[in-house]
Amino acid sequence: MPELAELVSTQRWLDVGCGVGGSSLTLATLFPQMRSVAVELVPKVAAEAVRRAEGHGVADRVDIRCMDIRDLKEVDEFGGAFWAQPFFPEETRAETLAVIRRAIRPGGLLFMQEHEPEPAPSGRSAYAVRRLVANGWNVPFGRTAEQLVAEAEAAGFDPVRIAATEVGRYAILRRPTQIGRDAILRPPTGLEA
Incomplete structure (x- = not known):
């Protein structure tokens, strides 16, 4: 994903649902110019992310915040974002996408990873158990990249591609990039692998 390397090298990055910071800390280690905000709701998990950022020597560049992403106040501040979408309950998803859209600059990119694609027959029993647990938590399970594109389109994003x-x-x-008050310039929407 060359777009990702370009973004984290040149613009502020937003990591939504950062967990213990695996993605943000890896990127900050690989790209010394990276500046990011990483948001985690669970205090103990956020504290571990802070501990790891300090251990990796990137705490001055990765601002880890323990908060509900829906309370994020930044507008047009980030060149791109990663959303750890499988961990967000159904009732929070539309509002979370709206906050991400507001926080990203016009023309900025949103990345979402497909999680738990349908397994081969040998893995279906464990898959069924994980699906049952996810359903109990009211979080989506096994959404395809195409379904994620549709969900983000409904929130006002334009598809770029599936990588x-x-x-x-x-x-x-x-x-979308807005020009003036009423015109919206939309990039090509073809999805390519």
Whole structure:
């Protein structure tokens, strides 16, 4: 995903649902110019992310915030964002996408990873148990990249492409670029692998 490297090298990055900071800390280690905000709701998990950021020597560049993303106040501040979408309950998803859209600059990119794609027959029993647990938590399970694109389109993003990577497929979308008061310039919407 060359767009990701370009973004984290040149613009502020937003990591929504950062967990213990795996993604943000890896990127900050690989890209010394990266500046980011990483948001985590669970205090103990956010504290671990802070501890790890300090251990990696990137705490001055990765601002880890323990908060509900829906309380984020930044507007047009980030060049791009990653949303750890499988961990967000259904009732929070539309508002979370609206906050991300507002926080990303016009033309900025949103990345969402497909999680738990349908397994081969040998893995279906464990898959069924994980689906049952997710349903109990009221979080989505096994949404395809195409379904993630549709969800983000409903929130006002434009599809860019679906990227097949070594760690799974990613839906990449763009916040439309607004020119003037009424005109909206939309990039091509063809989805390519």
